[in-house]
Amino acid sequence: MKHFILSLFTLSLIVSCSKDNNNGEQPNQETMLLPKQVVERYTITERDQNGVETKIEHVDELSYEIVNNKIASATTSRFENKQNVGGSKLTIIYENDLPKTFISTNIKNNEEESKSTYKYENRKLVEEVNEWTTSRGKSGNIITYKYSGDKLTEIQEKGSDTTIKTPIIVQFVYVSDTEIKKTITSPYILNGEEKTRTRTIIYTLDSEKRVVKSVEEDETSKDTKEFKYDDKKNYKHHSVHFTLNPDHFLDEKVMKNNLTSVKRIYENKQDSKYNSEETSTYTYQYNDKGYPTRIEEVYKSSRETNSHTKTTEITY
Numbered sequence: 001m002k003h004f005i006l007s008l009f010t011l012s013l014i015v016s017c018s019k020d021n022n023n024g025e026q027p028n029q030e031t032m033l034l035p036k037q038v039v040e041r042y043t044i045t046e047r048d049q050n051g052v053e054t055k056i057e058h059v060d061e062l063s064y065e066i067v068n069n070k071i072a073s074a075t076t077s078r079f080e081n082k083q084n085v086g087g088s089k090l091t092i093i094y095e096n097d098l099p100k101t102f103i104s105t106n107i108k109n110n111e112e113e114s115k116s117t118y119k120y121e122n123r124k125l126v127e128e129v130n131e132w133t134t135s136r137g138k139s140g141n142i143i144t145y146k147y148s149g150d151k152l153t154e155i156q157e158k159g160s161d162t163t164i165k166t167p168i169i170v171q172f173v174y175v176s177d178t179e180i181k182k183t184i185t186s187p188y189i190l191n192g193e194e195k196t197r198t199r200t201i202i203y204t205l206d207s208e209k210r211v212v213k214s215v216e217e218d219e220t221s222k223d224t225k226e227f228k229y230d231d232k233k234n235y236k237h238h239s240v241h242f243t244l245n246p247d248h249f250l251d252e253k254v255m256k257n258n259l260t261s262v263k264r265i266y267e268n269k270q271d272s273k274y275n276s277e278e279t280s281t282y283t284y285q286y287n288d289k290g291y292p293t294r295i296e297e298v299y300k301s302s303r304e305t306n307s308h309t310k311t312t313e314i315t316y
Contacts, residue, residue, distance in 0.1 A: 033291050034071075035235055035314045038062045042310035056080050070094060075107070088113060098123065099244060118244065125246055145246055152246045164194060170247070178205045180250065203250050210255045222267040229257040233290045235314055258284060258292060277302045291316065 040060045047053050059079040065072045070092075077087040086108060093101040102116040114132035118125055124147060131140040139160050146154040155170040166187040173181040182201040187194055199218035206212050216223040236254045248254055252262070261281050268274035278301045285294040295312040 032238060033233075033235065033289055033316050034064075034066065034069075035316050036064055036066070037315040039313045040310060041312075042308070057082070077107075099240065120243075123243070125243060147246075152249075155247060163189060166194060166196060172247075178207075179203065180205070182250065208256070209249075210257065211250055211252050214250075214252075220269055222269065224265045224267075225252075226263045227252045227259060228261045229255060230260050230284065232258055232284065232286055232292065234258050235291050258282065258295075287316065 039062070040058075042058050044056050044058060045053050046056060057080070059082075061077045061079075063075050063077075065074075072092060074090045074092075075087065076090075078085050086106075089105045089107055091103045091105070092099050093103075098118070098120055100118055102114075103112060104114040105111065106113050112133070114130070116131075117129045119127040119129075125145050127145070128143040129140070130143070131138065133139075141157055141159045143155060143157045145152060151172070151174060153172055156167045157170075158167040164187045168187070169185045171183045171185075173183075175181055180203045182203065183198060184201075185196050185198045187196050189195075197218065199216060201214055201216040203211050204213040210227075210229055212227050214223075214225045214227075216225075234255060234257055237256050241254060242248055245251075252259060259280075259282050262279065264276075264278040266274075266276045266278075278299070280297055280299045282298075283296045284292045287293050291314070292312075293314055293316075295314075297310045297312075299308045299310070
């Protein structure tokens with residue numbers, strides 16, 4: 001489940017002294033190398049109503065303030081064609097060495113944009129309360145987590161929309177050591193009546209607990225992805241990240257090693273003209289400790305003529 005407020009780009013780097021051990025292998029906190037800055041660069045081509053294309057160069061900069069080996073704040077700055085178009089500062093408040101409150105503030109006007117509060121039992125996240133402000137006013141959600149021993153079994157998310165009574169429910173079934181089934185039941189309104197739709201994701205893991213394949217399916221589509229990894233250290237793989245995101249042990253971006261390729265096949269069951277194939281390939285430069293210092297991602301799609309490249313530079 002993806003959080004509305006806090007992106008993976010930020011959360012994946014937050015470090016504390018958590019000793020939590022959820023759902024398989026977790027990183028050794030003492031051996032982690034914490035980045036000081038992460039910079040992403042990519043170009044997006046926009047087309048107006050007359051078909052005229054304009055290329056926009058994007059740069060996203062993320063910098064950290066570290067106090068007592070914990071991230072006290074994270075500042076994001078966004079640029080388009082070298083012009084600063086905004087940014088935010090995330091301030092983190094800890095309690096018993098675990099992140100308790102996140103407050104995101106708009107850098108330009110210093111106004112609070114969002115707030116997240118976390119509740120733990122036995123150092124496991126059991127409740128997350130998110131609040132955010134949009135152009136239509138304040139909104140939010142409450143997410144709860146259930147476990148059986150060390151294994152996550154269920155997530156429930158209830159939003160502030162009072163017209164929908166049923167929460168989003170995510171359930172996990174551990175079929176075997178190498179297969180996990182995730183079922184997502186989501187409510188929606190049709191002709192004034194509340195209904196639900198269900199989709200499933202089957203994850204295949206290798207002997208090192210890395211996700212090597214996922215198959216997501218519902219009545220309208222099937223989405224198959226295959227993943228390959230290197231044998232180096234992933235700078236996003238931190239124990240407290242899994243404490244804040246208990247379901248991310250199935251997220252290929254935060255495995256203990258770095259992605260080298262992703263292959264995706266999308267099948268639309270209602271109209272095959274929407275079928276597509278996509279690939280992403282990754283090349284790395286590493287430091288002497290085995291962490292990446294530069295990443296180049298090349299994305300290709302059967303629905304597009306040109307490929308897209310994104311570079312990420314990490315400073316430790």
